[in-house]
Amino acid sequence: MSATRPKLVVIGNGMAGIRTVEELLQLASGLYDITVFGAEPYGNYNRILLSMLLSGDKGADEIMLNTREWYAERGIALHAGDPVVAIDRRRKRVRSRRGVDVSYDRLLIATGSQPLIIPVPGRDLPGVIGFRSIDDVERMLEAARMHKRAAVIGGGLLGIEAANGLSRRGMRVTLIHRTDSLLNQQLNADAASLLARNLEARGLTLRLNAETVSLYGDERVEGVALADGSRIDADLVVMAVGVRPDIALAKSCGLYCENGIVVDDTLQTYDPYIYAVGECVQHRRITFGLVAPVWEQARVCASHLARVGHRRYRSAQTATKLKVTGIDLYSAGDFIGGAGTEDLVLRDPRRGVYKRLVLKGNRIIGAVLYGDAKDGGWYFELIQDGTDITPVRNRLLFGKHYCQPDAEQVGAVA
Numbered sequence: 001m002s003a004t005r006p007k008l009v010v011i012g013n014g015m016a017g018i019r020t021v022e023e024l025l026q027l028a029s030g031l032y033d034i035t036v037f038g039a040e041p042y043g044n045y046n047r048i049l050l051s052m053l054l055s056g057d058k059g060a061d062e063i064m065l066n067t068r069e070w071y072a073e074r075g076i077a078l079h080a081g082d083p084v085v086a087i088d089r090r091r092k093r094v095r096s097r098r099g100v101d102v103s104y105d106r107l108l109i110a111t112g113s114q115p116l117i118i119p120v121p122g123r124d125l126p127g128v129i130g131f132r133s134i135d136d137v138e139r140m141l142e143a144a145r146m147h148k149r150a151a152v153i154g155g156g157l158l159g160i161e162a163a164n165g166l167s168r169r170g171m172r173v174t175l176i177h178r179t180d181s182l183l184n185q186q187l188n189a190d191a192a193s194l195l196a197r198n199l200e201a202r203g204l205t206l207r208l209n210a211e212t213v214s215l216y217g218d219e220r221v222e223g224v225a226l227a228d229g230s231r232i233d234a235d236l237v238v239m240a241v242g243v244r245p246d247i248a249l250a251k252s253c254g255l256y257c258e259n260g261i262v263v264d265d266t267l268q269t270y271d272p273y274i275y276a277v278g279e280c281v282q283h284r285r286i287t288f289g290l291v292a293p294v295w296e297q298a299r300v301c302a303s304h305l306a307r308v309g310h311r312r313y314r315s316a317q318t319a320t321k322l323k324v325t326g327i328d329l330y331s332a333g334d335f336i337g338g339a340g341t342e343d344l345v346l347r348d349p350r351r352g353v354y355k356r357l358v359l360k361g362n363r364i365i366g367a368v369l370y371g372d373a374k375d376g377g378w379y380f381e382l383i384q385d386g387t388d389i390t391p392v393r394n395r396l397l398f399g400k401h402y403c404q405p406d407a408e409q410v411g412a413v414a
């Protein structure tokens with residue numbers, strides 16, 4: 001490696017950090033000497049697929065994105081399993097836990113998020129974990145081999161995926177959720193009850209309107225105590241109640257942070273030598289929990305690191321799917337709605353189908369599809385493009401096929 005090249009150090013070997021490096025290599029391969037530090041002892045993997053790793057639908061090799069060879073072939077120095085513990089902004093150096101001390105010309109922080117652990121008594125007992133990493137999945141799989149009962153706290157997408165995975169691994173799983181319906185951020189009561197019935201048919205026990213007050217156990221967690229006085233015995237408790245940006249390191253070096261590391265539209269922090277991308281950042285008051293905005297941040301940030309930067313990051317609509325085999329669920333955009341919005345709803349309880357489109361004026365701003373999500377991508381395009389749906393409004397819920405220019409004709413003949 002040339003001694004004259006500027007040095008780029010990346011903290012965080014996850015989806016955002018490495019996507020930024022990939023984009024950078026495409027734009028300006030060879031511009032920097034690149035060093036990557038990762039807290040996890042692996043190459044870079046697809047975190048989204050951890051749910052499939054847990055359920056057994058995918059193996060460890062199938063979720064890897066970049067092996068160690070990938071880094072070596074590109075001359076990138078990878079320190080995996082060695083987190084950065086200090087950033088010295090004045091001297092522009094970082095130091096790792098093992099004592100690796102390197103200088104940088106540009107620093108990229110991509111430390112992601114940490115799972116939220118509810119601050120209840122017993123949260124530190126062995127057997128209480130979040131759901132974020134390969135290690136978490138390995139601990140869940142080990143628990144599934146050794147024990148029988150699990151409780152998952154949190155009935156959002158991640159909690160449902162964790163509960164389904166553990167159940168597929170042979171555990172008796174209770175899913176505990178605070179409100180009276182699952183996925184209350186995404187679904188209305190009708191759709192949530194379709195989902196609840198489906199999960200119960202798969203053998204899951206649901207406890208809705210249930211507030212966790214403590215976890216009990218001596219050597220290891222033995223169960224969850226709820227506010228109504230009931231107790232759910234469990235040898236494994238998975239908390240899936242949300243994430244918080246991992247900003248401890250950034251804060252410790254005096255970088256300006258609020259809920260996340262505050263970045264501008266070029267993903268630059270308040271220190272012009274330091275960029276940040278992914279779930280650790282806060283952009284225009286927003287923090288992130290899905291990968292699509294992270295990809296866009298990586299693209300913009302890479303262009304600035306490559307010195308061809310004219311791009312600006314704008315928060316955009318996001319879409320997400322539940323990754324449970326046999327349950328089709330898709331939501332996109334602003335599926336909550338509110339003042340000034342209208343709902344178009346299709347319910348077919350016998351087929352187990354529920355579709356809700358949220359409209360503002362003549363445009364779709366959000367969509368929730370349960371039981372038949374094949375048109376999810378198309379609705380998402382209409383949302384992103386701000387398409388005027390007036391000509392097809394009366395057929396919109398039936399899907400793309402019925403909204404194509406000749407569909408009315410076809411329908412009339414058929």
Ligand SMILES: Cc1cc2nc3c(=O)[nH]c(=O)nc-3n(C[C@H](O)[C@H](O)[C@H](O)COP(=O)(O)OP(=O)(O)OC[C@H]3O[C@@H](n4cnc5c(N)ncnc54)[C@H](O)[C@@H]3O)c2cc1C
Nearest residue numbers: 012014015016038039047048083084111112278279290291
């Ligand atoms: C089980 C699961 C399922 C998901 N499913 C979906 C989905 O279906 N759709 C979707 O859009 N999103 C999904 N997500 C969210 C998605 O994975 C994240 O949005 C994405 O991983 C964010 O990328 P990131 O690089 O910011 O964080 P991460 O991928 O978490 O990477 C951050 C990395 O930084 C490392 N790190 C932290 N501190 C240090 C340090 N001091 N030194 C070195 N390294 C450090 C961490 O160990 C981690 O490896 C899911 C997440 C999980 C956990």
